[in-house]
Amino acid sequence: MKIVALVKQIPDQAAPQALDPDSLRLVRAGKMIIDDSDSYGVEASLQVAEKLAAEVSVVSMAPNQETAGVRTALAMGAASAIVVSDDQLAGADALLTARVLAAAVVRTGAELVVAATESTDGYTGTVPAQVAALLGWPALTFAKEMQVDGGTVRIKRQTEDGFEEVEAELPAVVSVTAGSVVPRYPSFKGIMGAKNKPVELLTLGDLGIAAEVGERVTGVRDAEARAAGEVFEDDGSAEERIVAFLEGIKVL
Amino acid sequence: MAGSVWIICETQGESLAPLALELAAAARRIGGPVVAVGCGGAFSRAAAELGAHGVATLVEVGGCEGHLQGGLIAAAVVEAISQLGTPVAILAGQTYTGRDALAHLSVLLSAPVLGSAVNVSVDGDTVVAENVIFGGERVVSSAVEAGKVALIGVRAKSFSPDPVAEPISPAVVTVTASPDAPAYRSRVVSSRSEEHAGPKLDEAAVVVAGGRGLGAQENYAAVEELSGLLGGAPGASRAIVDAGWVPYAYQVGQTGKTVKPDVYIAIGISGATQHMVGMKGSKAIIAINKDPEAPIFRIADLGVVGDAQKILPRLIEAIKRRR
Ligand SMILES: Cc1cc2nc3c(=O)[nH]c(=O)nc-3n(C[C@H](O)[C@H](O)[C@H](O)COP(=O)(O)OP(=O)(O)OC[C@H]3O[C@@H](n4cnc5c(N)ncnc54)[C@H](O)[C@@H]3O)c2cc1C
Numbered sequence: 009m010k011i012v013a014l015v016k017q018i019p020d021q022a023a024p025q026a027l028d029p030d031s032l033r034l035v036r037a038g039k040m041i042i043d044d045s046d047s048y049g050v051e052a053s054l055q056v057a058e059k060l061a062a063e064v065s066v067v068s069m070a071p072n073q074e075t076a077g078v079r080t081a082l083a084m085g086a087a088s089a090i091v092v093s094d095d096q097l098a099g100a101d102a103l104l105t106a107r108v109l110a111a112a113v114v115r116t117g118a119e120l121v122v123a124a125t126e127s128t129d130g131y132t133g134t135v136p137a138q139v140a141a142l143l144g145w146p147a148l149t150f151a152k153e154m155q156v157d158g159g160t161v162r163i164k165r166q167t168e169d170g171f172e173e174v175e176a177e178l179p180a181v182v183s184v185t186a187g188s189v190v191p192r193y194p195s196f197k198g199i200m201g202a203k204n205k206p207v208e209l210l211t212l213g214d215l216g217i218a219a220e221v222g223e224r225v226t227g228v229r230d231a232e233a234r235a236a237g238e239v240f241e242d243d244g245s246a247e248e249r250i251v252a253f254l255e256g257i258k259v260l
Numbered sequence: 261m262a263g264s265v266w267i268i269c270e271t272q273g274e275s276l277a278p279l280a281l282e283l284a285a286a287a288r289r290i291g292g293p294v295v296a297v298g299c300g301g302a303f304s305r306a307a308a309e310l311g312a313h314g315v316a317t318l319v320e321v322g323g324c325e326g327h328l329q330g331g332l333i334a335a336a337v338v339e340a341i342s343q344l345g346t347p348v349a350i351l352a353g354q355t356y357t358g359r360d361a362l363a364h365l366s367v368l369l370s371a372p373v374l375g376s377a378v379n380v381s382v383d384g385d386t387v388v389a390e391n392v393i394f395g396g397e398r399v400v401s402s403a404v405e406a407g408k409v410a411l412i413g414v415r416a417k418s419f420s421p422d423p424v425a426e427p428i429s430p431a432v433v434t435v436t437a438s439p440d441a442p443a444y445r446s447r448v449v450s451s452r453s454e455e456h457a458g459p460k461l462d463e464a465a466v467v468v469a470g471g472r473g474l475g476a477q478e479n480y481a482a483v484e485e486l487s488g489l490l491g492g493a494p495g496a497s498r499a500i501v502d503a504g505w506v507p508y509a510y511q512v513g514q515t516g517k518t519v520k521p522d523v524y525i526a527i528g529i530s531g532a533t534q535h536m537v538g539m540k541g542s543k544a545i546i547a548i549n550k551d552p553e554a555p556i557f558r559i560a561d562l563g564v565v566g567d568a569q570k571i572l573p574r575l576i577e578a579i580k581r582r583r
Contacts, residue, residue: 132375137363146446172451187502222372227401234559242566247575253562
C-alpha cells in the first residue's frame with residue numbers, strides 16, 4: 009500500500025512575517041522549511057506505514073522547485089516525493105492548491121492521504137477536505153488519533169465539545185492535528201539517505217490543470233489596536249491589585 | 261444584493277449552536293432571502309427561532325445520522341440548489357463541520373472559500389469578506405470573482421444575533437444528499453463530550469486560561485479553582501492542550517474557541533498571535549507572566565510580572581477571604 013503525506017514548505021516562522029505591498033500576498037522568500045504542522049502528518053503516515061509495511065510518498069506544491077522542506081520529510085523516512093512548481097501557481101487559492109495536490113496524489117496510486125489540519129502561515133483549513141472531495145474519497149478531518157488496519161481507517165475526531173470516533177474504508181483522506189503524534193527527528197543516516205531519494209518535479213502542464221483562481225485580495229488595513237494597560241511587577245501583593253481590578257469591573 | 265444567502269446551521273445537543281443566529285445576522289448584511297440548512301431534529305425544531313432571525317426557508321438534510329455532517333450537508337446543498345436556485349453566498353461557522361462543508365462545497369460548486377471571516381459586505385456585484393491576520397494586527401479584505409458563489413467561513417462572535425421586527429414562519433424543504441456522496445462512507449461510531457461542568461467556555465462571563473508557564477499539569481487545578489470561584493470557565497493555550505494536560509475543548513485561539521468574556525485572565529501564556537485572535541475581543545484582559553517582554557502584556561489591561569505559581573494561591577485565598 010502507498011500513503012501520501014501532504015507537505016507545505018513555508019518560510020521559517022521564527023522570521024517576522026510581512027505582506028508584499030503590491031500583490032498583498034504573504035512574502036514567501038528566504039529559507040523554506042517543512043511546515044511544523046505537516047511534520048505531524050508525516051509522522052502519522054510513517055507510523056501507519058511501519059505497521060503495514062507500506063510506503064510513504066510526499067506531495068508538495070511549492071514555488072521555485074523548492075525541496076528543502078520535502079527533504080526533511082524524506083529524512084524522517086518517506087521514500088519519495090513529488091514537488092509541483094509553476095510560476096502560474098503564485099497566488100493559488102486553497103481550491104487550486106487542492107486540485108494540484110489531488111492530481112499528484114492520483115499519480116502515486118495511494119489509498120491513504122494524510123495532511124495537517126491547516127498550514128501555519130495560511131490556515132484556511134479546507135485543503136484536506138477539498139482534496140478528498142476532488143478524489144471522491146471520504147474526508148476524516150481533525151484527527152487527534154489515527155489507526156489503520158484491514159483496509160479500515162479509524163480516527164478520533166475533534167469536535168467543538170470533545171471528540172468522536174469515525175471510521176471509513178480506504179481510500180480516504182485524513183487530516184491530523186498537532187499533538188496527535190510526536191514527530192521524530194531525522195537521524196544522521198536519514199538525512200544522508202534523503203539526498204538520494206527520488207524527487208519528481210512537475211509543472212501544471214504535466215498535471216493538465218489550468219491556473220484558475222476564484223478570489224482576490226482587495227485591501228489590507230491595520231486593525232483597531234487594543235491599547236496596553238498597566239503592567240507592574242509583583243511585590244508580593246499582586247493579588248490585591250487583581251482583586252481591586254475585578255471589583256472595578258464588577259466581576260467581584 | 262439580489263439573491264438568496266444560505267447559512268449552514270449546526271446544533272449542540274437539543275438546541276441550535278449560538279453561531280447559527282450570528283450567521284443569520286451576517287447573511288442579512290449580504291442580501292436575502294436567508295435559507296438555513298441543517299441536520300436532525302434539533303435543527304427542524306428551531307424553525308421558529310430561525311424565523312425570528314429572518315430565515316425564510318429551512319432546508320432539512322435527511323439521512324445525516326451516523327455520518328460526518330460536513331460532506332453530507334454540502335452534497336445536500338447541491339440538491340437543494342437544483343430546487344431553489346443558486347445563492348449568492350453560503351455562510352458556515354469556522355468550525356470543524358463548517359470547514360468540512362465549505363471545503364466540499366468549494367469543489368462541488370467550483371468556488372473559493374473565504375475563511376476566518378470577521379465581517380462581510382457587498383461591493384457592487386461581489387461579496388467581500390474580512391479576516392484578520394498576524395494575530396489580529398491587520399485586516400485583509402478578499403472578494404470572490406463575479407459569477408462564483410461566495411463560500412464564507414465566519415468566526416464565532418463576529419456578529420451579534422439580530423432578531424427581525426416581523427418574525428417569519430419559514431417554509432420547509434427536505435433534501436437528501438446524492439447516494440454516491442463520499443461522506444456516506446464515513447461512519448461516526450461514537451461521540452464524547454469533554455466539556456467542563458459549569459458555564460461553556462465560549463459563553464462564560466469570566467475565562468481563566470492557563471499556559472505552559474504553569475509549569476506542570478497538576479498546577480492547572482489552581483486555574484480551575486480560580487475560574488470556579490469567579491463563576492467562569494477554565495481555558496488553555498494550545499501548548500498545554502498538545503501536551504495533554506487538558507482536553508482540546510479547553511483551547512482558546514485560532515484553532516480553538518473564540519471567547520469574548522467580561523474578563524479574560526491569562527496565566528503563564530505568552531500571547532502568541534494564534535492565541536490572541538481567540539481572546540483579544542475580551543472586554544478586559546488580565547495577564548500574569550514572569551517575562552516582562554511577553555507579548556500578552558501588549559493587550560492586557562492589567563499585567564502582572566511575576567511567578568504564576570506564587571501569585572495564583574494568593575489570589576485564590578484573597579478571593580475566598582472576601583466571601
Ligand atoms: C496553525 C497554528 C495554530 C495555532 N492555534 C493556536 C490556538 O488556537 N491557541 C493557542 O493558544 N495556540 C495556538 N497555536 C500555538 C501558538 O503559536 C503558541 O505556541 C501557543 O499559544 C503557546 O502557548 P503558551 O503561551 O502556553 O506557551 P509558551 O509560548 O511557551 O509561553 C509560556 C509563557 O509562560 C511564561 N512563564 C513561564 N514560567 C512562568 C511562571 N512561573 N509564571 C508565570 N509565567 C511563566 C513564559 O514567560 C511564557 O511567556 C497555534 C500554532 C499554529 C502554528
